[in-house]
Amino acid sequence: MQTPAPTDYVRATSVSHAISLLEEHGEESRILAGGHSLLPMMKLRIARPEMLIDINELDELRGIRVDGDELVLGAMVTHREVLESPVLFEHYAIFRECEKVIADPLVRNRGTVGGSMCQADPSEDLSAVGSALRGSVVIQGASGTRTVPLREFHEGPYETQVEPAEIMTEVRFPIRPGAGSAYEKVERRVGDWPVCSAGVYVVVSDGLVTDCGIGLTAVSAEHFCAPAAEAFLIGKAPTEDNLRSAAQLAADAADPSSDQRGPADYKKHLANELTYRALVRAAAASQGA
Amino acid sequence: MTAVEEVPLSPAGNPIGFGNMKRVEDQRFVRGQGNYVDDVSLPGMVHGAILRSPFAHARINGIDTSRAEQLPGVLAVITGKVLEGIPRPDLLGDNFAWMPTLSYDTQAVLATDKVRFQGQEVAFVIATDRYIAKDALELIDVDYEPLEPVMDAKRAMEPGAPIIRDDKGQQDNSITDVHGHKDWESGNAIGTAEAIAAAQADPDCVVVTQEVMYPRVHPAPMETCGSVAFLDKVTGQLTLYTTSQAPHAHRTVYAMVAGLPEHKIRVISPDIGGGFGNKVGIYPGYVLSIVGSIVTGKPVKWMEDRNENLTSTSFARDYHMTGTIAATKEGKILAVDVDVLADHGAFNGVAQPTNYPAGFFHIFSGSYDYPNAHCKVTPVYTNKAPGGVAYACSFRITEAVYLIERLVDCLAAELGMDPAELRLKNLLRPEQFPYTSPTGWVYDSGQYENTMRLALEMADYDQLRREQAEKRARGEYMGIGLSFFTEGVGAGPRKDMDILGLGMADGIELRVHPTGKAVLRLSVQSQGQAHETTYAQIVAHELGIPPEDIEVVHGDTDQTPFGLGTYGSRSTPVSGAAAAVVSRKVKDKARQIAAAALECSPDDLEWQLGQWHVKGDPERAKTIQEIALLSHGSLELPDGVEGHLEATTVYNPPNLTYPYGCYVCVVDVDPGTGQVKVRRFIAVDDCGTRINPMVVEGQVHGGIADGIGMALMELIAFDEDGNCLGGSFMDYLLPTSMECPDYELGETVTPSPHHPIGAKGVGESATVGSPPAVVNAVIDAISPFGVRHADMPLTPANVWRAIQGRPVRVDMAVE
């Protein structure tokens, strides 16, 4: 049995209560969402917060809804809810495709969207989705709320724009009629983190790509995206050659390092191959194939 | 095809003998009512935790425990210095800081001079609870002076490499076995060299050499290792609850190590959550819990966490093998020569019979008929965790089978011959049994070709090859892999086999109560093998007592006779035989008693399952239950026949048993990503008589999953700095049901001629036989890219790199 260091625990009753608790207990306090990243780190004593502020009872942070032309996910929406959500699937198949390959049912039952984003693991799958779709997050602190585009959210591995006394309350994604989307992941074993994943959306109109987004994870792509590849595709036909070229540009955005999941050259190859495969499927979906 | 005859059913619906029967032990396991070591709680119990080295190789200049000692709740902090101060009056060492290993080497209980692997035990804290004990570890200051770690077995052999075992005055990193040898050889060196040289010179022959690494893996049982020790100062009795696959052997070793009188030691192995060889050896933690109880006067529990289990307890494999195989162009194998560099880690803790320093590796000549085979095994120390033979490997037969089955496939590729055809050409023939192998093993029985043909038929091999050809034409890559394995299991004959001087025969005791219910006391310890079910079935088969009327007692040295434990698939071959023999002794005695009761001569009686009756007059009979009551009653017994109905025996196996099988694996490989999907797995096992076919199938299922894991994902690698890269289940990947297809199992039954019920061990067959089938399938799939070999684990990255012609080196950090 792994044994964490001593810690204290308090249950927040509202978002503002949670924020005041964060202010009260300072840097050594941490939000506890699903606990599937935080608790393993505590058990290994990599993390040793002195105070855990549990936000699991905050219904205001739950729920998936459509708000105008945006999809809105509360921070406490679980992976499982994303996986099973008809409205998310209706707009973007990428949500279901991605969630299917995140961890296992046990983790998905408790792990949350907010936790995933705030953990900011460099291999986080939802970060690739969030960047591909150009989502944004809403962050709340004592002085109010602000909205940050996901492509500016990450400041580095495990570092985000969420300040110590702030809470992320929701993630928002623009709805894009006619978009096709897809997610491709290579993992060493089911439930494992990605060796590399690529998530994309493509809008094809009159035979040309009018809009697209390409997200990559686990390969150190800046802000989990590949803007040059996106720019290249706009206005082009989704031919095999064009998609191959875009995939190559996406791989250029990756700067992976070797580890036990694979050597850097392999990961770079995957960034290319998986982007290509995702683009092919997303373009086909956008064209109603 | 099954040897299981129609057997009568008991009132509870169980077979009175062999046949499918649900595992009795599952009743408690599926209800969460098992009783594992960590469930043991004794009055006044306190908790121990081990401080482990962050370095793979470092000198210890000092340890300051004062801050830890001051933490409220801490009772004691024990270091190597403290242990050095406790003299040990025995032949095995001077003090408690060191203990003997199962291979006559020494291992530090707590490091004194140096740490020699990452995760090595440095200090032991005893506290009132587990959390405080762990908190206290962070308050111990150790002054380490890092030294260059030796993480590569080849580097260890280089002149000028840092010396790991300077404690023993070593001048290099070689390991000398108890007989004084550095290299260990088997087979015919000259004949093999000559045969290979002749083949090289002969245009009608081919010679293929291949380097094959079996990387380090870990048994990773769900239950980690641990113990609860209580030394009662009033009675002098030591009670040790422990995760042990061999409670009796452990008791004897504790008697020798701790200088405690053996009759005052009671070792209890309650339910064990998986062993796979991980729980054969004695770990410093067990010894420390005993020392802790001596120091505090209280029961001390020590239970590893997952990281400790993966980084410090007995690993498996780590064999760097180079094999050379010679054959005629028609595919007749002529000779195999093997050179092995064996990485044993920092202490030689390999569990194996004394006279077999490389275990049973020299069974590598495999299932094939050729006269010349030779191997040389060179063991070395490195700065890795010690241990050795573990993980369902039948004492290194896993490595041997993997090597020969890979070599045969490499040969097939060289010859352009179908690997099935090549195997069929060379398999031993039924009339050759008992067969003496070129390295001296005597295989007891086999109908190899039948078994292989059944496997090919179940797989529809020819159709698979056609499908493969069609797919290749479309640019799809499927692979078909075969393996044929022979194991020698059931160690072993006392004259040849012992561990630390303890012969490998097993005692057993059977007692039939007056009402005909029975208690069977075993020396072996189940870790999931269903002994409580299958041993009752053996007695039922022999005596006709329903299995539900037989209680199987095991895992407590005070309750059971001496024996060497469960590993190396030895329980059925040795203790299973003992169960049959002891039942027959009881049956013979029952015959005397029945004769007295029926007023006839014992010679006039005939046995029919469950009763003795007068020949030709089945009405005049006494059932075993009636006889049991008579034996305890007032019936006048003949001279020389004592009352009661019980017997004991010690079974000394005349030979090993030789289970075998043929496996076929079908995979699909995505060359764009390197991902492998195991689509089908066909396994035909011949383990002789099947006591409980369902239990056999369970063992085979588990073993194939193990094999898929090792072939595709499991790995304990280290970086250059000595960090273990497989220290958690996020890094050490075990297969799940998603990676395993529905298994297609078949059987042939060729009983062992020397085993009383014809059974052979099967616990490790599938673990031994499946990795080469999976690897051969993957290599077959990517052979169009010119790939002849890549080392396990065949992760997506490794497969992709193999296709690029640049396979990764698997034992070091991926670059």
Ligand SMILES: Cc1cc2nc3c(=O)[nH]c(=O)nc-3n(C[C@H](O)[C@H](O)[C@H](O)COP(=O)(O)OP(=O)(O)OC[C@H]3O[C@@H](n4cnc5c(N)ncnc54)[C@H](O)[C@@H]3O)c2cc1C
């Ligand atoms: C076995 C396993 C396998 C996994 N596999 C994958 C995988 O394949 N792909 C993948 O992408 N992920 C994987 N994960 C990670 C999983 O997705 C995350 O653990 C989980 O989603 C994080 O969410 P959580 O709710 O559990 O966060 P927690 O662990 O509760 O929190 C994580 C961090 O975020 C902070 N935090 C949480 N919520 C907020 C908030 N609203 N505002 C501010 N800060 C907050 C916490 O303080 C903490 O620092 C795996 C995890 C496990 C245990």
